[in-house]
Amino acid sequence: MKYILGIDEAGRGCLAGPVYVAAVLFYENYNNPSIKDSKLLTPEKREYAYSIIKENAVWYQFYLLSNLVIDNLGISKAIYLLMRQLYEDTIKLFPNYNITTIIDGNFDPIKEEKTSSLIKADRKIIAVSAASIVAKVERDNYMKIIAKEFPQYSFETHKGYGTKKHINEILNYGLSSIHRKSFILSSKAMDYAKS
Structure with a gap:
């Protein structure tokens, strides 16, 4: 088989x-x-x-x-x-x-x-x-x-993807311990947040 x-x-x-x-x-x-x-x-x-x-x-x-x-x-x-x-x-x-x-x-x-x-x-x-x-x-x-530990980031909705809302949450609250620092705030992400 x-x-x-x-x-x-x-x-x-x-x-x-x-x-x-x-x-x-x-x-x-x-x-x-x-x-x-x-x-x-x-x-x-x-x-x-x-x-x-x-x-x-x-x-x-x-x-x-x-x-x-x-x-x-x-x-x-x-x-x-x-x-x-x-x-x-x-x-x-x-x-x-x-x-x-x-x-x-x-x-x-x-x-x-x-x-x-x-x-x-x-x-x-x-x-x-x-x-x-x-x-x-x-x-x-x-x-x-994990969203319950970090309610300010709305992980339950965007699941950590780089949505405009998520990028704005990072700009407002900084990085959490589960953010991928190697991925964060690239020029593309910043441009997306500003648009």
């Missing part, structure tokens, strides 16, 4: 909070129309799709790295580290399974025989769509919880 392991991330471009990377393992021919790229689903439909994933995936897992690690390593290196760890952990759990791994994007950080990257894989491969949902739902839920 053949299996597809999909890997995707959530939170790459955020100004605050961790980055999440998820992996979902499905039978090769598994299909469900409710599972789509997380960006195409409302929060309610993402939650529903996540419940389907929990019931039907052979296996799923997510890992995260904090803003401090992101500031230290850089966002791409942090994501690639998590992707490799998820891949290795999956292969250890299922050593005799015939698994093909697909990573969303244009770069394969794993570089093993049966791994590859695919641009917009989260819209083409259901296991990658599922991974995008797991990463997004888990990260959004974390940001809703």
Whole structure:
């Protein structure tokens, strides 16, 4: 029997909070129309799709790295580290399974025989769509919880992304302990806030 392991991330471009990377393992021919790229689903439909994933995936897992690690390593290196760890952990759990791994994007950080990257894989491969949902739902839920510690930043609404509102909150209140200092107040962000 053949299996597809999909890997995707959530939170790459955020100004605050961790980055999440998820992996979902499905039978090769598994299909469900409710599972789509997380960006195409409302929060309610993402939650529903996540419940389907929990019931039907052979296996799923997510890992995260904090803003401090992101500031230290850089966002791409942090994501690639998590992707490799998820891949290795999956292969250890299922050593005799015939698994093909697909990573969303244009770069394969794993570089093993049966791994590859695919641009917009989260819209083409259901296991990658599922991974995008797991990463997004888990990260959004974390940001809703952490918002209670930092009510002035409205993390429950923008989830740490660089919205005009969020940038204005940074200008008004300064940086919190979960802001990515390496991402903050670039000239583009400042220009956006002033427009």
